[in-house]
Amino acid sequence: MTSFAGRVRMSIGVEVGASLNLVGALLKYFSLAFALPVALALGYSEPVWPFLAGGIITAALGFGMERFTEGKEAVSVREGFLVVSLTWLLVAAVVAIPYVLSDDAQLSRPIDAYFEGMSGMTTTGSSVVADLAALDKSTAMWRQFSQWLGGMGIIVLALAVLPRLRIGGRKLMESEAPGPELEALSASIRDTARRLWFLYVALTGILILVLASFGWTGVDERMHLFDAVAHAFGAMPTGGFGTDPRSVEPFAPASQWVLALFMAIAGANFALLYRAFVRRKPVALARDEEFRLYVALMVVASLVLVVVLWEAGIQEGEAAVRHAVFQTVSIMTTTGFASTDFNEWLAVAPLAAMIIVALMFPGGSAGSTAGSIKVVRHLVIGRVLRRELDQTVHPEYVVPIRVNRVTVDERTVRAVIAFVLLYVGIFVAGAVLLLLDAHRVGLELSPFDAIAASATTLGNVGPAFGFAGPMGSFAPFSDVSKGIMIVLMWIGRLEIIPVAVLLTRAYWRA
Amino acid sequence: VAGRVWIPVPRVLGVDVASAVNLVAAVLKYLAAAFLLPALVALGSDEPVWPFLAAAGITGATGFIVERVTRGEQLVGVREGFLVVALTWLAIPLFGSLPYLFADEAQLARPVDAYFEAMSGFTATGATLLTDIEALDRSLLIWRQFTQWLGGMGIIVLAVAVLPRLRVGGRQLLQSELAGPTEVERLTATIRETARRLWVLYVGLTLAAIVILTLYGWTGLDDEMDLYEATAHAFSTLAIGGFSTQEESIAAFAAVTQWTILVLLVLAGINFLRLYLVLVRGRVRAVSRDDEFRLYLAFLAAGSILLLIELLAGDLAEGESAVREAMFQAVSIMTTAGFATADYTQWSALAELTLLVLMFLGASAGSTGGSIKVIRHLLMFRIIRRELEQTVHREMIVPVRMNGAVVDDRALRGVVTFIVLYMGLFAFGALGLVVDATRVNVEVESFEALGAAAACLGNVGPAFGFAGPFGSYAPFSDLSTGVLTGLMWLGRLEIIPVAVLLTRGYWRA
8 A cells, every 4th residue: 555655656746645644634524524414413303324424434534545645744835736626626525425315306416416515615605406495404504514614624725725835826815824834734724724713613603693693582583593503604604505595585684784794704804804803903904905995896886786776676775775785795705695686687787787797706805715816816916907007108117016015026926817817717618618518408598697607606606697596506507517617616716726736747747 | 399389288298299199190191192092983983072082181181280280309209109009090090981971871971880980990890880781882882991901001010010119918029020120219210111011011912812803703703703892802801801892791702702812811810020021031931930820720720620510510501611611700700800701690609609719819910910819828828837837846937938939027917918908808898888788778698798899809890699790780879889999999909008098107207
């Protein structure tokens, strides 16, 4: 066994064994997560064995991988790409195990289950489940929990792992995670992760309490403790899975406002939030250029949407403001909850529908659980363009790009540009492939729907348009299309480059 | 010197506006002479001559007066170049649209429409508002074709001499291929030298095309073809424009004519500097060893094959005509000409999608084609590959190469800037079209809006739906027509010269 791993290491420059070892260890810990749905299933007298089996298979797989690759534990930056890519592939697969094993017809096919698992672990929120009410309570909560766990993984990914791998200009964030670069990745990651997880858990706890108290006090009749927990699990990781087929529409306006606020918080940089809330330096928020642009974008988009909705006669009064703000925040932070069926806007106010699709591209802040391009990258791109124009006229004019008054080095700038180009390219390719495949199987899919579906999965947003709208489901897509979207969710979440790097020969060469 | 008093702006600005305007006026003066060709045709076919004479008079007088008013030291440097380029492509179509307005032609009687048609001509786009092309006078039609040919002459200078010097969108790559001294020298002198050589080539190729096509007419190979048609189509072919005198575009002509125009389009899509070396100096390697040329052919082949498969699979054509239709449409759309031998809006959704993608490739840099251009795709791909390699191996510093030579980082940044702006403008344009269409209740699907924005920004011409190759842009509202006119202008100037004018840094002393 070791000889196999040894041979692999000899011929290539990447420690595949060590990478698998780390992924195995992660899987081992992940098997503990199955305890929650097991407990729920016991409490609600629902079948326990799918979750037990899922937990056991996961643990066995984890132990197996760890044993098989024992002794190869030196993971460095280079292995990081492989670890990250494999982790999200495998964890999404083990999340899907209970879906396949339970009797639910909507998720019994492996491709559907894997889609749902990937959508959960990448905190996307796209779903192939058309009738959520038909799911067991334990299965429904497992879906929500998978997003919340995915969110934990993403915080580590966004704030500790990707900056070290220098993904798409993620070095911008590096100052937040101190420690020398060549240090073993795991040690400093653990420290950053611990601090931010504390914040994540605390915020989730507060949200559960607030929502549950609405239920207890009768502010929101529909909000039971189960829903409060489920929606906190869906909101904090900017995931977007819900418990009702109509998303959060059936809940009271107060709950919707609270959810909008927490989504907006979850879309902010967690390192920044930590400084503002835990270290009591709220000024840090006001001083951060990304945060300011993030808020400004949300305010402007909300205002435009209010005007459009009001003008088109779709909504008015408080409802117009609430729905405009809720949809803006939900889509821009890549959560994907919906307080109203915005798919219907397409016919009445196409501009509103287009704003929704456009909002899938800014994304939340870097260092949040949000997906998509991220606000800071737009900031950098804007400054790069302005500098380019200035330099076209004044070639002698050389100014560095600054973010938060700190100079961004040119290598980082280039990485940002490469990321954005790849992102847009993959988005277009995804839309084209979805259209082609829909055409192949004779599925009614307009180009706009295809564009929205590609943007929503790559950006880890969730709902799209047409049958895949916020109150619809992705079930009508063909298996091939589902496969395409699974890949889009996966590479979107990992910010493309870790996966793209694995495809280059240079990565594997010794 | 007296004229300086009229415009005191140059004193406070860093840009010599008067000199820039002066140069634009000089170009206008030459444009006045161009109206003679349609005037002659009008004489020959007993059509009203005065629209052209009046247009010539107004254009000449305006050019002459403005030139006098702004006369001075005439120091047009690189900085003024941006303004000259932007103003020229605004002013020329303005005066070029006069005959449309003066002539008694209902389809182009409104200034907005006439300006669209003229902009489409001078930017060699080929998008038309005409719903009944054949109803136009012969003289007006030949003017329409001629605007494209004149636009093509301007584009060659723009693409090969002006934009490289302005360092627009990585264009400086072409600079190394230019003989002659560099930036410090006054812009006008070197431009003139380069332009003269390439214009000879352009005129030569046009004449050859006219002769060949006319021969087809005389020998009976193509009954529809005569000297007039040959000239009209040679004009729009070499300019990669796409206007035709026929409602059915090139479908009105025989297969042999279609093949000939196809070959001419492929030629016209090659970098003229390299084409000059091959055809005039006999150095075939200038093209065969060129990275861009090889990729250009590969793209053309891939596009043709995809369309062919879709045509055969959909039973839309067969045999030689399937090959011809697939190749012609692929070449015509990718080189941004916009001719058509088949109504591709009747093809499958897949084929339409393929054509939409081809609209973004464009021909070679240094040709009269529009859109992003093959070389920028090549460099983009290499930039991304380098980025991925450097993500893993930080110590590795790999230069991006093109034809074996290292491309400097500044040019690469220019390429990226251009592409980002191009895609942004395309998205905004399409969005604007959809929003405006719902405002005025015109039925525009999102795909059609994407097509129209891509076709105008890329200077292709026909799009999809009602704006298809045998259709017209007429159903669009005036506002949309204005947006599309703006896109053609921006696309032709490669965006950056206009974007630069919007920065404060440009105007500061």
